[in-house]
Amino acid sequence: MKYPLYREARPRIALPSGRPIEDFSLANLQAGRLGPEDLGIHERTLDEQSRIAEEAGFPALARNLARAAELTRLPDAKILEVYEALRRQGEGGAALEALARELERAYGASLTAAFVREAAAAGAKS
């Protein structure tokens, strides 16, 4: 297992923009060559960290990081919208089902969609 990725597999780490992590330097920042799109973590890196967690014996964390990888595709506002919908899960499964479909279709977030459906089912039973 290559970990920490930063020390053991740096060439494999990309910025969210897709550029190599080596590009993230003060010199590039000062030259105006970095922007908000370079800030954060890339989906593939989260998948990699998910595998590392699984291998190290932390399967629940691994599943969380796998969902997180999907959520990198969601804009900030959509994240907050899903959170608010989950808080109101008891109010009806239809809204959550619609959200789950959107997560699948618009964002390819199948793990998160399944998670939302599970919440809807739990809400229906409680």
Add this chain to the structure above:
Amino acid sequence: MGERSMRSRRAREREAQPVRRDTTILEWPEAGLVLMKGPADPPSRVRVESGRVVEIDGRPEGDFDSIDRFIARHAIDPGVAEEAMALPPLELARRLFHPDVAAAEVRRLFGGLTPARLVEVVAELDVLEMMLALRKMRLRNRVANQAHVTNLRDHPALLAADAAEAAARGFAEVETTVGVAGLAPLNAVAVLVGSQAGRPGVLTQCAVEEGVNLRLAMKGLVSYAETLSVYGDEESFRDGDDTPWSKAFLASAYASRGVKVRFTSGSGSEVLLGHAHGHSMLYLEARCILLVKGAGSQGIQNGAISCIALPLSLPGGIRGVLAENLLAASVGLEVASGNDAMASHSDIRKTAKLMLQMLPGTDFVTSGFSVMPREDNLFGGGNFDANDLDAWTAVQRDLGVDGGITPVGEDEVRRVRQRAVAAVQAVWTEMGFPPIGDEEAEAAVDARDSRDLPPRARAADAAAARRFLDSPATILDLAGALGRTGFVREAEALVALTRQRAAGDYLQPSGILVEDGSDLVAESAVNEPHLYRGPGTGCRVEGRRRRELEEVPFAQDPRTLGRPAEAPDIFVEGGTARPGRETEVVVALGPAFGRRLGSTLGGLSHREVVLAVLEGIRGERVPARVVRVRDTADCAFIGHEGARLSGSGVAIGIQSRGTAVIHRKDLAPLDNLELLSHAPNLTLDSYRILGRNAACYARGMPTEPVPVRIDNMARLKFIVQSTLLHRVEVEAATPGAPALEVVLRAAGAPEAGAGPLGEDR
């Protein structure tokens, strides 16, 4: 009247002690006021059908509440459940405790346990066994600590200075929050910039409402979140307008922005909300712990946290809270183990509580050590605060235990505070925030608390905070501002921190960042796990860290302590002392008295001591003679040798540290007429009366003993100095050398250097 008037003064004094200001109650299990074994706690049981957990603790799937459902689905490993649950609680407890059973094996087995079984297992352990188990189960090798940095006025310069100080003192995480909600973005920036000025790589968070917190995270202003509270019953969850799924989703949301997440739970929260329903605190907490694990959080802060005073009011409260920490570690969660909110009025109780986490070492010994005085702690924290930092480092040194705080000298603290304040001043100007004036900046460096700062218009700060939050500006703009204004080191630190966000290494269990050359690298349970298998294994305080913890800045060098730079040499020495014939008192001095050493432990000059004794003797019209005893440093023998030389048989012996004795030659050396052993408490009057008494003994007249007062602290205060002075006395002694007649030099005459008859050995 009655009972109250019957109480003794001692009883009334005891009632006024700090511990009696804590509320202490008996158990009331039906109301949930019980640590373990609540009447409604179910017996432990699990049933697995075709790879699914279909019964937990006597409740079949059809009757699951949302927490059961979540735990069954996400936390309990169906592949291990039957194997693990087949082991009796005592056997599981034994494996949890025993160093020969590896932590990873315990985690595997405990992954199959239900909440009720987890409680039954820890209930088998006493606190010492729990501590050893916790030591074994801690995830990360390095023990760390978390700091609280807040102030009542949300002053950015003070936040930055305190964050820098926390960083310099070795805290791996710094947590802030707000007095005025709208200021969150600026508080987050102040703590971020300040912490990186103190030490690059410190993780920071700003505890505010989740929506705002996520936006701060998305801008890169915070690197961890700890605001995700969970409860062990459904109703408490509903009160908080959340569900296990919404919380778990938040955890993924934060991770998707590269932010580390730690959930919060703890004994007492459910009963406080009125939802215990006859369950014990620990049973409800065990449900929380499994929920947190199932949500995929890498860690938890538990140990009652803000509710700590509630379990502490009950029997076994501190033990129960330790059991929480242990259970969390046992299922593979990073543990920030409380010790943040005020636990007791009594320092003894607070320390007793702390030891249970500090001695084993946890991932974060406190969930928030208040780096500033507790008056500025907006978390209601400050169980340990700025004034306790030195005591904390002293205890680390005493026990050879790493409690996660590095001793730092005040010059270094001041240096990083100045740097941090200057850095936020520059950022505020560059970013167009309401400027931080030089007067504010200077006050922030040396402030005790926020009351020492000039007033600041918080409305203007809040407006700037709002504009900043709504703008596209991110941590990149802050780094740019720092770079442009000459704070290149801080700019590099913000860039390095953001690179680590892209790498995501600190998302692994118990991840923190440490310096690695000019860059940062993560340490977590993956690359730096704590591997404890008994003596000689696991994290031990040694090498550089040992020296760091031992060399507290207030330690003094015993080689120089209390020794005069120059020998005072206040006597002219004559020939060998001869036995006298008349009624006299001999004053026999120790070998270093007035020669290498110049004053007593109590700070009295040797010259004045001798003059006082002579005055006392001569006041009774008895002649006196001064001799220096050279062959012993022992007070009794010095006195006895003087007595053998005295014409009356009576002598006073005085050691350099000031201990004095009246001796008579017919007594055994270790016997005496009077002994003044509390040298630090003696005054010149004591020595005068000692002289008078000796004269009276010499003339066979009755006397009253020298009055002595009891000072129980004297030995504590002076034992080191006493040891060091006596060492000089012993070195000055020459076995077999006869006593010499000595005469005080005239006052004002040069005292250093050997006189005409002097000899210097």
